[in-house]
Amino acid sequence: xxxxxxxxxxxxxxxxxxxxxxxxxxxxxxxxxxxxxxxxxxxxxxxxxxxxxxxxxxxxxxxxxxxxxxxxxxxxxxxxxxxxxxxxxxxxxxxxxxxxxxxxxxxxxxxxxxxxxxxxxxxxxxxxxxxxxxxxxxxxxxxxxxxxxxxxxxxxxxxxxxxxxxxxxxxxxxxxxxxxxxxxxxxxxxxxxxxxxxxxxxxxxxxxxxxxxxxxxxxxxxxxxxxxxxxxxxxxxxxxxxxxxxxxxxxxxxxxxxxxxxxxxxxxxxxxxxxxxxxxxxxxxxxxxxxxxxxxxxxxxxx
Numbered sequence: 020x021x022x023x024x025x026x027x028x029x030x031x032x033x034x035x036x037x038x039x040x041x042x043x044x045x046x047x048x049x050x051x052x053x054x055x056x057x058x059x060x061x062x063x064x065x066x067x068x069x070x071x072x073x074x075x076x077x078x079x080x081x082x083x084x085x086x087x088x089x090x091x092x093x094x095x096x097x098x099x100x101x102x103x104x105x106x107x108x109x110x111x112x113x114x115x116x117x118x119x120x121x122x123x124x125x126x127x128x129x130x131x132x133x134x135x136x137x138x139x140x141x142x143x144x145x146x147x148x149x150x151x152x153x154x155x156x157x158x159x160x161x162x163x164x165x166x167x168x169x170x171x172x173x174x175x176x177x178x179x180x181x182x183x184x185x186x187x188x189x190x191x192x193x194x195x196x197x198x199x200x201x202x203x204x205x206x207x208x209x210x211x212x213x214x215x216x217x218x219x220x221x222x223x224x225x226x227x228x229x230x231x232x233x234x235x236x237x238x239x240x241x242x243x244x245x246x247x248x249x250x251x252x253x254x255x256x257x258x259x260x261x262x263x264x265x266x267x268x269x270x271x272x273x274x275x276x277x278x279x280x281x282x283x284x285x286x287x288x289x290x291x292x293x294x295x296x297x298x299x300x301x302x303x304x305x306x307x308x309x310x311x312x313x314x315x316x317x318x319x320x321x322x
Contacts (some may be wrong), residue, residue: 021098023063023064023065023110023111023232023315024061024062024063024064024065024069024110024111024112024113024312024315024316025064025065025066025067025068025105025108025110025111025112025113026051026054026058026059026064026066026068026113026115027068027098027101027102027105027112027113027114027115028051028054028067028068028069028070028089028115029045029050029070029071029094029098029114029115029116029117029121029124029286030047030048030049030050030051030070030116030117031046031072031073031075031094031116031117031118031120031121031209032044032045032046032047032075032117033073033075033084033086033087033090033091033094033118033120033161033165034087034118034119034120034121034162034164034165035086035118035160035162035257036041036079036086036158036193037109037191040062040079043075044116044118044287044291044293045291045292045294046116046117046257046289046290046291047072047075048291048292048293049115049116049117049287049289049290049291049292050115050116050117052290052292052295052298052301053065053115053287053301053304053305053308053322054115054125054218055289055301056301056302056304057302057305058115058297058305058306058308059283060307061305061306061308061309061316062113062312062315062316063140063316064113065110066105066110068101068105070094070097070101071088071094071249072096072130073087073090073093073094074090075087075125076090079158082176083174083176084158084159084174085158085159085161085164085173085174085176085177086158086159086160086161087161088161088174088176088177089176091123091159091161091177092097092176092177093118093178094124095120095121095123095124095127095168095177096124096127096181097124098114098121098124098125098127098128099124099125099127099128099131099180100128101128101228102114102124102125102127102128102129102284103129103131103132105128105130105284106128106129106132106283106284107132110315111284111312111315112125112128112283112284112285113284113285113286113287113308113312114284114285114286114287115286115287116286116287116288116289117242117286117288118161118162118257118288118289119145119161119162119163119165119242119288119289120142120161120162120165121167121169121286121288122139122165122166122240122242122286122288123161123165123169123177123187123242123295125284125286126188126240127180127181127182127183129185129238129240129283130180130182130183130187130188131182131183132238132312132320133238134192134236134238135187135188135192135229135238135239135240135283136188136192136193136194136231136234136236136239136240137166137169137187137188137192137193137194137239137240137242137259138194138195138196138227138239138240138241138242138282139166139193139195139196139207139223139242140196140197140241140242140243140244140247140272140273141166141196141197141242141244141246141247142197142198142199142244142246142247142258142259142263143163143196143197143198143199143200143244143246144154144166144198144200144203144205144209144250145162145163145164145165145166145167145202145244146149146166146167146172146203146205147159147163147164147167148162148164148167148168148172148173153219159173161177162245162257162288162289164177166193166195166207168187169186169187169188169193170186170187170188170189170190170193170206170207171185171187172184172186179265187197189248190206190207191207191234192234192236193207193208193241194207194208194209194210194227194230194231195207195208195209195210196207196209196215196223196247196272197210197211197212197215197247197263197264198211198212199212199213199260199261199262199263201213208230208258210223210226210227212247212262212263213262215264216262220271220275221271221275222270223272224271224272224276226273227276228275228276228281231279231281237281238281238283239281239282239283240282240283240284240286241273241276241277241282241284241285241286242286242288242315243269243273243284243285243286243287243288244256244288245267245287245288245289246258246259246260246263246289247263248263248264248265248266248269249261249262249263249264249265250263252264252265252266253266253300253303253304254288254294254295254300255290255291255292255294255295255300256289256290256291257289258289259289262263266303266304266306266307269307269311270308270310270311271311272306272311273285273308273311273312274310274311274312274313274314277311277312277315278314285306287304290304297305
């Protein structure tokens with residue numbers, strides 16, 4: 020297990036549609052909101068890396084039908100280098116987004132060292148791609164496509180990468196956890212929100228870990244879209260819904276997965292401080308992450 024956490028702030032909103040005509044989504048504010056809520060104090064990271072905020076464009080970019088697609092690729096490559104360097108230094112990267120498109124750079128960074136699975140915790144399956152959903156004349160939003168893109172589906176701009184090629188992760192090495200889209204069939208292992216309600220967190224963790232063992236996956240990236248939480252617990256996300264987890268359940272699940280030593284790092288996405296004007300939810304999110312990663316902070320404290 021890595022000796023210390025490295026916090027990486029990725030303040031972007033490139034993968035989301037405008038929150039209103041001419042208005043950018045507010046997820047780019049999340050890293051600073053979580054740091055201001057004491058996350059660094061709780062996690063005691065060995066290093067905090069602040070990435071630049073990329074520009075959000077409302078108009079189409081050349082040669083892509085994905086909103087901000089060119090910019091997402093550029094900044095994903097930069098994020099991948101930071102994640103790669105953190106892993107090479109034997110640190111556990113915790114990437115603070117931002118929207119779900121940050122997954123691509125995170126997973127690419129992990130892939131530089133070889134095969135890597137994906138644990139995709141999300142209230143939606145984010146499997147939108149040409150042939151599955153008709154986007155019509157609208158620009159596609161990468162935050163709703165990140166799982167499809169990571170598994171090699173969709174525009175090559177965001178589906179084919181240096182070193183890793185395409186896909187970033189094989190279907191068989193993905194576990195989707197917590198989505199509410201019961202009627203859809205996916206080509207990956209999957210536990211929906213309703214199934215989690217039946218299994219309980221301990222039962223779910225046991226099945227996910229068994230999947231990792233059967234696939235001989237020693238390394239997986241954990242993507243945490245906070246809309247996997249029930250909207251009654253956290254409404255300040257891009258697309259809230261129910262049923263979902265509460266903070267204690269989420270901390271228990273992430274702690275169990277990270278505790279196996281098979282999780283290389285994680286990213287946190289889609290908290291939107293603009294939907295939380297009083298800042299009421301930043302501290303509970305920070306405390307949840309600290310509880311989930313307490314084994315790592317304990318390791319650092321005794322290092």
